[in-house]
Amino acid sequence: LEDREDSVRQACSKLISYDWLNMVDGDIIELLEKLDVTKSEISEKAMEALFQYRRDVISKIKFPQEVWNDFTVETVFLLKCFYNHCIANELLEIIDENFLEAAKLADVIQRYIDQRFTDESISDSDKSHLNFVIQQLLEIAYKYDFSDEIGRRAMLNVIRNALAKYRLSEPLVKISLKVLKVLSINERDFITMTVEIITDIRDDDIEKQELEEV
Numbered sequence: 118l119e120d121r122e123d124s125v126r127q128a129c130s131k132l133i134s135y136d137w138l139n140m141v142d143g144d145i146i147e148l149l150e151k152l153d154v155t156k157s158e159i160s161e162k163a164m165e166a167l168f169q170y171r172r173d174v175i176s177k178i179k180f181p182q183e184v185w186n187d188f189t190v191e192t193v194f195l196l197k198c199f200y201n202h203c204i205a206n207e208l209l210e211i212i213d214e215n216f217l218e219a220a221k222l223a224d225v226i227q228r229y230i231d232q233r234f235t236d237e238s239i240s241d242s243d244k245s246h247l248n249f250v251i252q253q254l255l256e257i258a259y260k261y262d263f264s265d266e267i268g269r270r271a272m273l274n275v276i277r278n279a280l281a282k283y284r285l286s287e288p289l290v291k292i293s294l295k296v297l298k299v300l301s302i303n304e305r306d307f308i309t310m311t312v313e314i315i316t317d318i319r320d321d322d323i324e325k326q327e328l329e330e331v
Contacts, residue, residue: 130166138167145174149191155249164198175208180215185225190246193253200257219261219268223275226254230275234283248286255292259299273300277310281317 141147145167154160168175178199184192203212217225232239233247263269276297279285285293294311301307 130170133163134167134170145195146191149194154194155190160194161198168202188250190249193250197253197257204260219263219265220271222258222261223268223271226251226258227275229254230279248289252288252292255296258296259292263300269300276300277314281314
């Protein structure tokens with residue numbers, strides 16, 4: 118899929134889209150399980166190839182509410198790849214059918230952030246799982262339609278609070294800042310909010326140090 122030769126890339130794309138998908142009886146989730154999406158660097162390109170060569174699967178992919186409530190790494194990865202494909206190809210009706218309003222997406226992201234950072238009893242594997250889910254959802258948010266002011270403000274609150282309150286991993290910090298920039302009114306607004314977040318983090322650290330010294 119990353120070969121210089123276009124003919125080789127096309128052959129690999131067709132292999133994934135037909136042979137590999139047929140081997141798992143058309144089950145995209147099972148295909149993603151075999152690709153190991155949390156570690157594989159070509160999984161996203163594999164999905165791009167699949168959507169390009171197997172247009173018939175586009176209309177079959179659905180994301181009912183129960184999926185949003187309990188993402189696996191495979192379902193949230195498919196959600197992101199599917200959204201990117203729909204945006205790139207202006208499949209607006211399919212986006213409307215499958216994706217939440219911006220304010221509801223913010224609620225979903227907040228719920229997964231709460232699970233990850235407020236429950237001290239979760240295992241390391243659960244933390245990794247939730248980090249991955251949050252990252253995929255934020256990558257979707259980066260390209261989301263925030264023309265609705267209510268949705269924009271809801272997502273802005275989620276991003277600002279997450280950056281200020283929790284020790285996010287480096288990938289989560291990077292994508293959160295990208296989303297924050299998209300949500301900002303202009304460059305000056307983005308810089309102002311970033312400085313405020315840094316100040317909040319610094320003040321919290323100073324307060325913790327003072328409490329430890331008492």
